[in-house]
Amino acid sequence: MFKGMPKIFWMGMALLYGWFFLFLFLELTIPGFPLAKFLGIPGCYTYNWILGLWIIPIIVSYLFYSSEEKREAENQ
Amino acid sequence: MGVNPIVITGAVLYFACIIGIGWYSRKASMDASDYYVAGRKVGPIVNGSALAATYFSPASFLGLPAFIFILGYPFWWALVGIIGGMPIATLLTAAPLRKYAPTSFTDYYADRYDTKWMRLIAAFPTLIGGLAYVILSIVGTALFLLAILKVPFPVAVVLAGAVVFAYIYWGGMVATTFSTAFQGIAMTVASVVAAGYVIVHFGGLNGLTDAVVSNSPNFFNLPYVADKPSHALMGMWTGVVGFYFTWHFGFSAMPYTVVRFFTTQDIKSARRSVFWAVTIGGLMYCGLIIIGTGARVLIETLHPLMKTEGITSAIKLLVHMKTAFGVAGASVTDYSMIAAMESLSSPFLLSIVAAGGLAIAMATAAGWTMVLNVLLGRDLLGKVFGSKWPEEKPIACTRVMTTIVVLVCMLLAFNPPALVLDISGAAFIVILCSVGPPLILGIWWTRATTAAAGINIIVMTILSCATWMYANAVHKSAHFFFMTKSIVTPHQFYWVFVGFIFFIILSLVTKPNSDEVIKKYSLDLRPDAD
Numbered sequence: 001m002f003k004g005m006p007k008i009f010w011m012g013m014a015l016l017y018g019w020f021f022l023f024l025f026l027e028l029t030i031p032g033f034p035l036a037k038f039l040g041i042p043g044c045y046t047y048n049w050i051l052g053l054w055i056i057p058i059i060v061s062y063l064f065y066s067s068e069e070k071r072e073a074e075n076q
Numbered sequence: 077m078g079v080n081p082i083v084i085t086g087a088v089l090y091f092a093c094i095i096g097i098g099w100y101s102r103k104a105s106m107d108a109s110d111y112y113v114a115g116r117k118v119g120p121i122v123n124g125s126a127l128a129a130t131y132f133s134p135a136s137f138l139g140l141p142a143f144i145f146i147l148g149y150p151f152w153w154a155l156v157g158i159i160g161g162m163p164i165a166t167l168l169t170a171a172p173l174r175k176y177a178p179t180s181f182t183d184y185y186a187d188r189y190d191t192k193w194m195r196l197i198a199a200f201p202t203l204i205g206g207l208a209y210v211i212l213s214i215v216g217t218a219l220f221l222l223a224i225l226k227v228p229f230p231v232a233v234v235l236a237g238a239v240v241f242a243y244i245y246w247g248g249m250v251a252t253t254f255s256t257a258f259q260g261i262a263m264t265v266a267s268v269v270a271a272g273y274v275i276v277h278f279g280g281l282n283g284l285t286d287a288v289v290s291n292s293p294n295f296f297n298l299p300y301v302a303d304k305p306s307h308a309l310m311g312m313w314t315g316v317v318g319f320y321f322t323w324h325f326g327f328s329a330m331p332y333t334v335v336r337f338f339t340t341q342d343i344k345s346a347r348r349s350v351f352w353a354v355t356i357g358g359l360m361y362c363g364l365i366i367i368g369t370g371a372r373v374l375i376e377t378l379h380p381l382m383k384t385e386g387i388t389s390a391i392k393l394l395v396h397m398k399t400a401f402g403v404a405g406a407s408v409t410d411y412s413m414i415a416a417m418e419s420l421s422s423p424f425l426l427s428i429v430a431a432g433g434l435a436i437a438m439a440t441a442a443g444w445t446m447v448l449n450v451l452l453g454r455d456l457l458g459k460v461f462g463s464k465w466p467e468e469k470p471i472a473c474t475r476v477m478t479t480i481v482v483l484v485c486m487l488l489a490f491n492p493p494a495l496v497l498d499i500s501g502a503a504f505i506v507i508l509c510s511v512g513p514p515l516i517l518g519i520w521w522t523r524a525t526t527a528a529a530g531i532n533i534i535v536m537t538i539l540s541c542a543t544w545m546y547a548n549a550v551h552k553s554a555h556f557f558f559m560t561k562s563i564v565t566p567h568q569f570y571w572v573f574v575g576f577i578f579f580i581i582l583s584l585v586t587k588p589n590s591d592e593v594i595k596k597y598s599l600d601l602r603p604d605a606d
Contacts, residue, residue, distance in 0.1 A: 001521045004602035009167045016160045020320065024153065028313060031301040034149055035289075041281045044149065044296070049365055052156045054358035061163035061354045065347035068171070068603060072344075 008067040012060040019056055023047050079226050086427025087224050090262065090434055094243070097255040118253050120345045123336060124352020125260035126253050126439075131162075131326070131333045132357055133209065133440035134216020134410070136364065137263060137433055139497025141413040144368025145390070148306025149296045150316045152365055157320030159358045165328040166350040170337045172519045172601035174346035178338060181331040181447055182455045185511070188518040188597040189526040190589055195455050197530050201510040201537045202331050205503035206448045209332070210485040212496040213441035214240060216410070218489065220433035222401055223414045223426070229403040230490055237486030239434075240441040244478050253339060256442065259435035264356050266432020267363030270417055273425050274370040284370055291373040309555050309564055318555075318566035322501045325572065327353075329512040330504065331451075332443040371416035378419035390415070410496050441482075449477030498554060501567035502544050509575030510536040517579060519601055522594045528582035532575060540571045 027033045034044035118126070136158075144151050178184055181202065185194040217236035222229055243255075278284040288295050297306045298316075305311045327333050327350075340346040375390040376382060387393050390412065397403060397411055417429045453473040458466035466473040493499065514529035543558040544567065550558075557563035588594070 001517070001523075003520075004599075005520065006167060006603060009164075012163060016163070020153065020156060020160065024313070024316060027298045028300050032296075033301075034296050034298070035285065042285050042296075044152070045281050048152050048156060049362060053152075053159055053365065054362055057159045057163050057354045057358055058351070061166055061351040064163055064166040065344075065351055068167070068347060069344060071603070 006067060006071070008063055012063060015056060016060060019047075019052055023052065079224075080423045080426070082423035083224050083427045083430055086424075086431050087434065090431035093258060093262075094255050094438075097258055100254075118339045118345070119341060120348035121352050122254065122257040123340050123345065123349035125257040125356050127260075127333060127336045127349055127353040128357035128360070129256045129260035129263060129436060129439035130336060130443035131330075131353065131440075132263065132360065132436055133496075133500065134212055134219070134433070134437045135497045135500030136361070137267070137436045138216055138219060138410040138413050139495060139500060140361070140364050141368030141371055141416070142410050142495065143497050144365065145371040145412045145416075146307065146409065147310055148292070148294065149369070150298055150306055150310040151319060151368075153316050154319035154322070155361045155365060157322075157324045158326070159354060159361055161324035162327040162350060162354045162357065164325070165333070165337075166347050167603070168516060169328045169334060169519065170346045170350055171343050171603065173334060173337050174340055174343045175601050176597065180450045180455050181335055182451060184518065184597070185514060185529065186459070188524075188589075188593065189514065189529045190593050191526060192460055194526070194529060195460050197533050198511050198514075199451055199456060201507050201533060202451060203448065204537070204541065205507040206331070206444045206451070207481070207485055207488075208499045208503040209444040210240075210441055210448070210481060211488050211492065212499045213437045213444070214482075214485055214489040215492045215496055216437035217434060217441070219403075219411055219414065220430050220437065222403070223411075223418070223433075224430050226401075229401050233486060233489050236437075237482055237489070240438060240445070241478065241482040243438055244442050244445045244482070245475055253336075256439045259439040260356050262435040263432040263439075264360040264363075266428045266435075267360040267367070269363075269428050270425060271363035271366035273420050273422065274366050274374065274416075277374075277420060278370065284366070287373045287377075288369055291376060295369075309553070309566070312564050315555070315564040315566060318564065318569045321572065322567045322569045323504050325508050325512060326504050329508055329515050331447045331507070331511075332440070334515075335447055336443070367413055367416060371412050374416045374419040375412065378421070379415060380418070380421070445478055445481050446474075448481050449474040452477045452481075494548070494554075498567075502541075502554065505544065505567045505569060505571055506537060506540045509540050509571040510534075512572065513576045513579035517576070517583075519598060521580075521583070522598050523583050523588060524579070524598070525583045525586045525588055527586035528579050531582055532579040536571060536575045536578065540568060543568045543571070 035042045038046050140155060176184065182195040182198045185198040186192050214233060214236045217240060218229060218232035221232040221235050275281060275284060278287050294304050294306050297304060299305045299311050299313060309315045337346045340349055372390050375393055379393060381387055381393050381396060384396065387396055393415065394409055394411060417426055453466040457463040510533045513532055514524065517524045544554045547556050547558040548554040551561045555564060555566045557565040558568060
């Protein structure tokens with residue numbers, strides 16, 4: 001099952017799910033965690049709103065297409 | 077609150093752009109290939125923007141802010157789950173399916189599972205989900221037309237049906253791809269501009285947060301660590317995780333996005349288009365989080381109707397809207413996003429948001445209607461039941477199907493069965509647990525069998541629909557586990573995971589497909605087969 005799937009796929013999945021479950025765990029165990037200040041604003045705007053919602057998916061989707069293009073270029 | 081000429085002008089400009097793009101690309105949809113898959117000549121940025129506009133619907137633009145308005149901060153994670161699920165499609169389905177290059181969603185099921193009857197079986201959940209989505213798109217278009225024209229909801233539904241019908245009838249996939257790409261930009265600009273207005277109004281993110289906490293003290297509360305969670309549905313971890321996964325795998329396996337992988341120039345474009353869809357769609361979602369977070373405090377402190385006697389909260393204001401404009405069912409809560417924008421008293425902002433809302437609603441309606449009319453015409457009438465009509469007159473056939481689909485959905489949109497996001501969630505789970513495993517494991521597992529695919533689609537369609545409807549009827553919410561109200565399971569999301577396990581077990585105990593079929597439609601589609 002999933003034979004031939006590039007390794008970068010599993011690394012990307014680990015980053016996406018690792019980020020979600022890590023910060024959800026922190027939120028469920030540390031009272032007031034989303035509103036704890038980070039860089040002068042509530043932390044949830046950094047780890048959830050900007051990084052979790054937008055930047056990390058962009059990074060993962062970039063890694064997915066660029067690594068495949070690199071592999072294809074090497075094969076040619 | 078009357079009709080504002082600036083808001084009308086914004087909507088007219090939007091429609092002028094759409095008609096202009098349709099007119100410019102009219103000669104491009106002359107044969108069946110162009111009409112169905114845009115001649116496979118769409119580049120990654122255009123396709124990525126079109127993907128984002130098609131995938132995100134009024135369920136996103138209206139529904140997600142409405143659910144943040146209702147459920148509070150923990151629902152932010154649902155948006156993270158949706159965008160986070162998009163990159164997965166790059167390698168899981170986008171590249172393999174573009175390499176396979178079919179015409180229709182059901183082509184893969186018929187070829188990989190080696191029988192034309194798989195088209196018919198796969199059609200059932202696709203039809204259920206597709207009709208639900210066209211209904212919610214018409215409801216979304218109607219709510220924005222209501223905001224622009226201040227007409228009664230039933231009139232807005234008729235207008236919305238007419239607009240959606242005309243748009244798809246003349247377009248096909250070429251016109252809808254290019255105009256949908258424009259719509260992707262329009263909806264993102266609308267969301268970001270609206271979020272900017274909200275942040276500036278409160279003097280920054282700290283000001284917004286302080287105002288929200290002051291107005292709704294439980295808004296940022298999580299279960300287990302606060303005396304009271306933000307909402308009963310967020311009272312246990314399964315609520316947060318369930319909403320995260322409800323839409324998570326949709327980008328990889330929902331028919332209306334999968335078919336857009338078929339339209340790209342090549343595999344490289346298919347992969348890159350996901351990157352652009354994530355970039356554009358993610359930015360729009362950043363805006364939606366801010367809008368949803370500020371919605372209640374904006375409505376309750378600034379909306380003009382709050383001065384009306386008897387209206388003391390945002391909920392009462394929405395109930396007033398329901399009475400005044402005849403908005404049917406639960407859909408009035410979806411108006412909370414528009415009401416929040418009305419609160420800022422900027423006709424310019426409302427015109428941009430209305431144009432963005434119309435864009436996202438029409439794009440999704442077009443994407444799903446194209447899936448359904450190809451499914452009903454080419455696939456079922458032609459391929460399964462042997463009619464020559466879809467092959468000889470493909471455009472006439474799909475236009476007849478478009479007429480039927482839009483008419484049926486418009487009639488059902490007069491009284492929507494639930495909030496647009498609830499309709500969306502139900503449609504996602506039904507499709508993902510039934511046709512999702514045979515699609516994804518069909519590509520990535522040689523042992524996937526025809527019997528397992530057929531049984532899984534039928535059983536999971538029945539189970540997911542029945543349990544959703546049971547929970548909705550008995551527990552008054554589809555977000556409680558159908559057997560007990562003490563467990564929160566949004567949209568009975570667990571069926572997606574159960575569907576994959578069920579499919580694997582069935583495949584292991586049934587007869588494998590032929591080596592030729594497995595090589596052509598599984599092994600040859602993988603990256604290392606180049």
